[in-house]
Amino acid sequence: MPHGNSIDSDPSSFRKYKQPGQLISTLEEESPNLPPSTHAPVKYGELVILGYNGCLPSGNRGRRRSRFILYKKEVPNGVKPDKRYEISAPRSAQVTKDNEKHTIAYTLSRHQTFIEEYTTDFKTDMFQIGRSTEPIIDFIVMDTVPGAKCQEDTVISESTISRFACRILVDRDPPYNARIYAAGFNSTSNIFLGEKACKWRTEQGMDGLTTNGVLLMRPKGGFQATSTPGVWREVSVCGNVYWLRETRSSPQRGKLVESENNILEDGTLIDLCGASLLWRSASGLRHTPTQELLDQLRKDINRARPQCPIGFNTLVLPRNRNVGRLLSENSKQPYAYLKCGHVHGFHEWNSKDQEGKEERMCPMCREVGPYEPLIMGNEASFCVDSEPPTHAFCPCGHMCSDKTAKYWSQVPLPHGTHAFQAACPFCATPLCGDQGM
Template sequence: GSEEHCAPNKEPVKYGELVVLGYNGALPNGDRGRRKSRFALYKRPKANGVKPSTVHVISTPQASKAISCKGQHSISYTLSRNQTVVVEYTHDKDTDMFQVGRSTESPIDFVVTDTISGSQNTDEAQITQSTISRFACRIVCDRNEPYTARIFAAGFDSSKNIFLGEKAAKWKNPDGHMDGLTTNGVLVMHPRGGFTEESQPGVWREISVCGDVYTLRETRSAQQRGKLVESETNVLQDGSLIDLCGATLLWRTADGLFHTPTQKHIEALRQEINAARPQCPVGLN
């Protein structure tokens, strides 16, 4: 909009933050580029979101290659050796997309590696076989208020492609659109009763490639999907947890972060306690 041009020094809009649980704010080797323990999502100078447009049903691998090379985002669902459904995605001026995964390729905004519990030194932390997907998930934020953030399984690779091979769980919905799950899945749990001291844990769900909500599979990477949960959506709430199978992320909304205690608050409380000159009942000092 034009209002953005008049105020170049205005704070950029912050959609929220993703925090990797288990590091208390800093990775063991320090933050490096896109690999860090927390990632803030800001409104982009120019929208980079995409939305589904044309669907192609293709019977030869050559044809599906041709479509996926058009420089447009696309999701390919391989149904069999001789049938692939390619869904092309087109630019969406109303959303910003952020991608999370283990890959360090440029489409990934936030590079996440496995969380090793309890290992202090980095020699132990050499992961031989990571279960986090290279292109694990994407978070799509509305560029207009209330800046709703939604999560989808899988991310687009450097060729702007999401490719669900023959073995991946995939299906055609009653309304005709294709959908699928990634190998180890993207699970989400929303806290019940908001993100407060009173919050209760919610139920873990699995999010599909198109953002629908399913009950968990029998095992993490089973071929058979869970049941569609029609009453729930892929909208992230303050305090939602995202399990990428090897690392868990916490989503904080900008509003939620605005109300969290700061270092200043904590310092003030500490000074208040000290000002009361508390005495240790054992050492009497």
């Protein structure tokens, strides 16, 4: 392979990327699908949160889950711009209190507010995403912590994800184009951009950005085996696309990108400053491996009866998608030496503890380094092809196909207010090596 070392005849070794972080062996597993409605409505697509490998730690419940499926609504609830005007008393005019009317209020000064009033659009369906638990939010997204963990409720008050982060409007007729806009309407059907918010006048009226922004990245060549990462942009409240600001909360907007729009293409990444989501269109999902296929690949690996070269016991990849560290000496769980890539069963041979981090000396090549369990990447939506799992990310050990590992190792995910870091899509753990870009 041009981008990795070839695998040798020893079944206990696996290929290791020299890019920002992937190792691996041979294995894989399964992930949950949300049940469709009883009358099988039209499916627009899915939003999948990076970092949870198919299920939240506390389980997928209601509007809080690792994946949200967008179905065609029985009654359209989309909105479109209608009237624009200015008022002299911000937030006191009746128009901003009428729950039947959706409005965006741009506060220009203490006594001047620009109002954009929206009307019902029977040709679109609207879905809202944010941290708020109010009924107006369709998909509740909390901060993602690397390692498939969620922040405790005591920390949520410090979240950088907006309570009403963004909204997506989908055409009800084919090809079901989905468009994303920064900011969502609150329980009174309003969006308020305060006096200090980043906003400006346009030929059509006003536009603005949310505090920490909503970023987009479309892959080049679609979402498939030959895809490469695109360029991160920021989408505005009105759906226009801009270059990134100097920092996430900078009051100065980036330059308008007139050649791009806010339509979500299959494989588009959406970053809400605290959580990243992957958009998979219904058409794109038809070419994505199913959970049944992933489970079959896992069974094929187990059927080959891979053997630990030290304990000579047969290694078995579990079906459980939440595989944890198994410390039994008789464990059949495959483990990998992340420095050299050799795979074994769990053993205590020549273990070392350096600065609280468990390390091992590989008995095959005597390389000392982290010794981690190999875990299946079970979220099928992250796969760019249907090939068997032959590589894994370092340092987490999540496994996937060669091309899937290569693609995500090159994706620079937003990190902090102005940095980017390649990370494992299954657990959000930063990858070893240089920042991927």
